[in-house]
Amino acid sequence: MERCKDTEIITYRVATVADIDQIVEIEKAAFTVPWPAEAFYQDILTNRFALYLLMEYKGVVVGYCGVWIVVDEAHITNIALLPEYRxxxxxxxxxxxxxxxxxxxxxxxxxxxxxxxNIRARSLYKKLGFQEGGIRKSYYTDNQEDALVMWVNL
Structure with missing residues (x-):
């Protein structure tokens, strides 16, 4: 697969509990410190602010994006794709x-x-209009790397 220009075969849907195993597999493939399945169960079952959007390509879940929407602010919790779809x-x-x-x-x-x-992700977010807003020192637990906080007006 070169480029996914077949947008008609890309579909989106809201994740359910039945999708958590697939989300966790993508999470493990994407991150050095993946979220545990319990975190996704908690969000999907009890967090009324949380939503996970799945991306399917030819019927296969290839990525997901999580968000918490509280009042007028949306916080992306995670976004990941299977490595072969990046x-x-x-x-x-x-x-x-x-x-x-x-x-x-x-x-x-x-x-x-x-x-x-993560220059690649930062570049994507800037392309989408996100601006740098600050630094969270030692945010990532695996190597104490800082996180860049980014914001965009929708």
């Missing part, structure tokens, strides 16, 4: 979809944290 503009497509969803849900601003070393 570099095909799917992350950008998924973020745009989540930004649109959050705006429709009443959010006026969106925020996220990103590793200061």
């Amino acid at each position: 570099g095909k503009k799917l992350g950008e497509t998924l973020m745009k979809k989540m930004m649109s969803y959050a705006k429709e849900a009443g959010a006026e601003k969106m925020t996220l944290e990103v590793r200061v070393s």
Whole structure:
């Protein structure tokens, strides 16, 4: 698969408890310190502010994005794609979809944290209009790396 220009075969849906195993597999493939399944169960079952949007390509879940929408602010909790689907503009497509969803849900601003070393992700977020807002010192527990806080008006 070169580029995913077949946007008609990319679909989105809200995750349910039945999707948690797939989310956790993507999480493990994407992050050095993946969230445990319990965190996703907690969000999906009891957190009325949380929503996970799944991206499916040809019927396979290839990515997801989590958000907490509180009043007029949306906080991206995580976004991840399976490694073999990176570099095909799917992350950008998924973020745009989540930004649109959050705006429709009443959010006026969106925020996220990103590793200061993750130049690729930072570049994507800047392309989508996010601006740097601050640093969270030693935010990541695996190596104490700082997180860059980014914001965008929706």
